[in-house]
Amino acid sequence: MSLNDILDSLFPTGHAVAVANSVITGQAQTAHCPVAVLGTTDAAAIDHAMALALSAFILDTVERHPGRPLVFLVDTCGQALSRSQELLCLNGSLAHLAQCVDLARRQGHASLSLVTANAVSGGFLSFGLMADQAYALADAQVRVMDLRAMSRVTKIAHERLVELAAASPIFAPGAENYRRMGGIEAIWPTPSAERLAGALVAAGQAGPAxxxxxxxxxxxxxxxxxxxxxxxxxxxxxxx
Amino acid sequence: MNAPLANRKSWFEATARARIGGLLDAGSFVEFLQPAASQPSPHLAQLDLPGAFDDGVVVGCGRLEKMPIFVIAQEGQFIGGSVGEIHGAKIVGTLRRAVEEKPAAVLFLIDSGGVRLHEANAGLIAISEIMRAVLDARAAGVPVVALVGGSCGAFGGMGIVAKLCSGIVISEEGRLALSGPEVIETVMGVEEFDAKDRALVWRVTGGKHRYLMGDCALLVDDDLAAFRSGAAEFLTGWREAGPSLAALRSSQQALENRLAAYATYRDGLDVWAALGVAQPDSVPLLDSDRLVALKKGLPT
Structure with missing residues (x-):
């Protein structure tokens, strides 16, 4: 499903959202209130520039639109795998982004994330999982790490990992496993304005709790x- | 001051329990959940892998120079200090307890590659819970200090957690990053990052580099006593301010400036030169006192 189709389904009464460098930012209208929309698309590998674009947008929202709910659209294959990114402490920029989401929560902004396609590891930790509640579309992929890399790190054969991934809920990739573990609140068969409205109310209660x-x-x-x-x-x- | 080498007790080589012993006031440590009251990870057992009764992390309370503190110490020798379901829950429980009991600080001895891949989903969610719990403790006025100098460093989600703490005390041997060099090499190729080039790995992720760049508050020797005095020194100069828009705006600006200045560099040597270090090649040879002095003399 394309980003525009998702936005049209979530916000039938209107949205003005721009995409630059795979980073989504903008505003949209729901039945109850305007919301700030942000996130990543095209399975973005989150790097410093993307993380800082997202954090800047959150800080702008906190400053200019007190209390406006935040809707995160998550499509990330994880963090950028690069020496120059690590040299500048990529974990630091992701931590900064997480702190900005946390500040918004403390200042009364409800937040929810919707995994539209992929949610992997560091890219998911830094904002999708920092929201009050996370949701996923039914065909979304949620996982920690590429199985080839996982095989090298765990020294468990790749074939064995593939076999285990099919059988084990605590380990296997998949949005439904994350739902069962409490990391994802619910899985949506399709994006819809009604589901979003209900989820925004729930997020508003979940944050302070x-x-x-x-x-x-x-x-x-x-x-x-x-x-x-x-x-x-x-x-x-x-x-x- | 540098202790004579012969008198040092290496933090890098010590176990989590030995680190706690060297860090806290003698005899003051009390464990919250003793191994006998816990259980090894059933998820590891399912994979025919040996477990540990503490699941690779020791949590409890004690005193640092008479201040009441909580301590969380990851055991890098147990599956890379990785965060599984039980391991993560012990950390979260300790941080939540800190919100209520308000010790003078939580000392977080990070020695971890991040998520335990054998329990990947539980580990990822647990790290997210740790992230929120660290920020909750800080918002409640309790400083959380990361101490990084173990064999596994602070990588993956635990690298993010380290940077959410009030400050990081690191040794030259400590490493702090997101993706491990091996993962980058596996996925992107040896030309991107040669994980076997240890000197390069240290110039990109090591304690001296992170300290010079301002990502860590203090650089200390690889010595239990040095970490103890470093933690105490950090707390003496630190007042935990609540989260604020102004503070995050200021961090945002600093991070943007840094990215604009150094985005194209790929080696610590290049960044150090750009920072104003006259002889970047000498940095790996300097002891921690000399490096601290060098940083103080850099243009800001």
Whole structure:
């Protein structure tokens, strides 16, 4: 589905969104209120310039449109794999972007992300997963790493990884696995203005309530351990 | 000051528990979730891989020069300090506890390649939860200080987490980046990044480079006592200000300026020369005191 089709489906009453260097920024109208729209397209490999374009747009929104909800459209194959990018501390620019999303939340901007095609690793961590809630279109790809690279790092044969990826929910790529683990709130069969309106209301409530993804993951049976472990550490008497 | 080499105890070579022992006031450490109260990762067991009762991270409380602090220490020797479901949940639980109990700081001893690929989805979501929990602790007024000097450095999502902390204390041996050189080499080719060229890897990701560029607050020797005094020094000079538009605007400007100035460089040597270092070739040979002095003398 093209970006324009997605935008037309989400915002039938109007949108004015520009794409530059695979970075999406603009404004759109929903039934209830105007929203700021931002993200990446064409499976962008997030680099410094993209991260800083996104963070600048978030800061502009916080400054000029207090409280305006943020809608992130996520299509990223991860971070740019390049020596010059690492030389300038790419993790630092991604952390800055994450801090800007966090500031917006603290200043009362509801945020939600929609994975439109691909969500991979660092590119997903820095803004898609920082939103109050994340959603994915049904055919979206959500994963951590290219299986060839994963094979070299884990020293598990590529064929074995392919086999495991088909069988294991905790490991296997796929939006549905992320939903079961609590990382993605719901999967949308198609983008629609009605789903977006409902999700914006939910995001507005989720932001102030804090990070509830562990509880969701437990309720949905995908992450059975995390919630209880975090709770035990949080409340156990020191040394108990 | 540099301790004589013979008196140093290497942070790089120490285990997570030995680092905690050398960092905190003697005998003050108390573990929140002792290994016997936890369990090894069932996801690793499913792959016939050995687990660890602490799942590669030690969390607890103690004192640093009498200040009450929390500590999170990743064990780089266990699957690269990688973040799996239990490992991540222990870190998140500790940071959430800090929001309520408000210790003087959380010391985060990062030694990790990032997501544990054997539990990739759980690991990625856990790192996202850690990111939010670090920012929640800081917003509650609790500084979170990253200490980076272990064999695995701070890579992947943990590289992002390190940069979300109040500041980073790093040693020359410490490395901080997003993608590991091996991953870049595998995907983009050896011409892009030769992961076997250790000197190059250090010039791109190493502690001295990150310190010269201002990405880390302090550069210390590879010594338990040096990290202890570095953490205390950082906290003495630090007041945790809440998140603000003005502060992030200022960071935004600095990052944009840096990108405009250095975007085309591919080696630390070139950036150091552009920073005003007269003899970039000498940087790898300088000890930490001399490098700190060199940075102080650079044009700003």
């Amino acid at each position: 804090g990070d509830r993804r562990m509880a969701s993951g437990q309720r949905r049976g995908g992450r059975q351990l995390a919630a209880a472990i975090a709770e035990a550490v949080h409340h156990a008497a020191a040394g108990a």
